[in-house]
Amino acid sequence: QPFIEGLFHHFEIECRNNGYRLLYVSLTKDDKVLDILQDASAVSGVVFVSTVARKFVQASLEAKIPVVMISSTYDGVVSINPDNIGGCFDATEQLIHTGSRNVAFISGIVTHHNASTRLIGYKRARYCNGLGYDETMVANGDWGFESGYECMISLLQAHPEINGVVAANDMMACGALRALIDSGRRVPEDVQIFGFDNIEQSRFCVPMLSTVGIDSQFIAELAIGLLENQRNGKKIVGDIVVRTSLICR
Numbered sequence: 507q508p509f510i511e512g513l514f515h516h517f518e519i520e521c522r523n524n525g526y527r528l529l530y531v532s533l534t535k536d537d538k539v540l541d542i543l544q545d546a547s548a549v550s551g552v553v554f555v556s557t558v559a560r561k562f563v564q565a566s567l568e569a570k571i572p573v574v575m576i577s578s579t580y581d582g583v584v585s586i587n588p589d590n591i592g593g594c595f596d597a598t599e600q601l602i603h604t605g606s607r608n609v610a611f612i613s614g615i616v617t618h619h620n621a622s623t624r625l626i627g628y629k630r631a632r633y634c635n636g637l638g639y640d641e642t643m644v645a646n647g648d649w650g651f652e653s654g655y656e657c658m659i660s661l662l663q664a665h666p667e668i669n670g671v672v673a674a675n676d677m678m679a680c681g682a683l684r685a686l687i688d689s690g691r692r693v694p695e696d697v698q699i700f701g702f703d704n705i706e707q708s709r710f711c712v713p714m715l716s717t718v719g720i721d722s723q724f725i726a727e728l729a730i731g732l733l734e735n736q737r738n739g740k741k742i743v744g745d746i747v748v749r750t751s752l753i754c755r
Contacts, residue, residue: 508705516726533558544569551733557618572736574729578619584732584742593718593750594627597672597700602635606670606698610643612657614674624674647678654681669697676701676708676717714755
């Protein structure tokens, strides 16, 4: 995903600045990386991004390797998460206040922390503005362009009165934007739309995509700093929430 790609880019810079070598690994249930995570002499620290199997985190903790979670949470581990609830609340409320009261939501993979917390923000905004919550106004995607397109088509078939959409990431929002145009809707005249992440591509959609911005450079700097503190003997746990920004285009 473009947002993760940008995050990794900032990690690479921070690691280089701090004298670390960076290894990217995509974890699967039978991945041999588990052996590496049990060897504290080989690993200075681990940053887990998004949902990972419990055994990988536990192996790192048992080996006393410094650990930071991003876009997820785990008991006894410090985590960094964007303000998913506040960001989606602000985006949904922005649409409501600018005339879109039939606002739908396109979620990501429901088991992911970012998807579940962003849905909470959407729900809260509806309740706080006297609209209540209708689960038929929510469709579950997989974070990709195609799923955003398919979710939007499905939502329009069930609710042709939709005049606002919040998507849990920009990729799905771009797919939804294409679906709206293909369905003969004008954006933003007929339907307003918000994404989440502020990926570079969101500026080049036609029309440009309004979105919720995340400071991925700050998250990378913070993660490396937290690993450094742990390596220096400081016990750090708890959840750190990083403020988001509303970008209206």
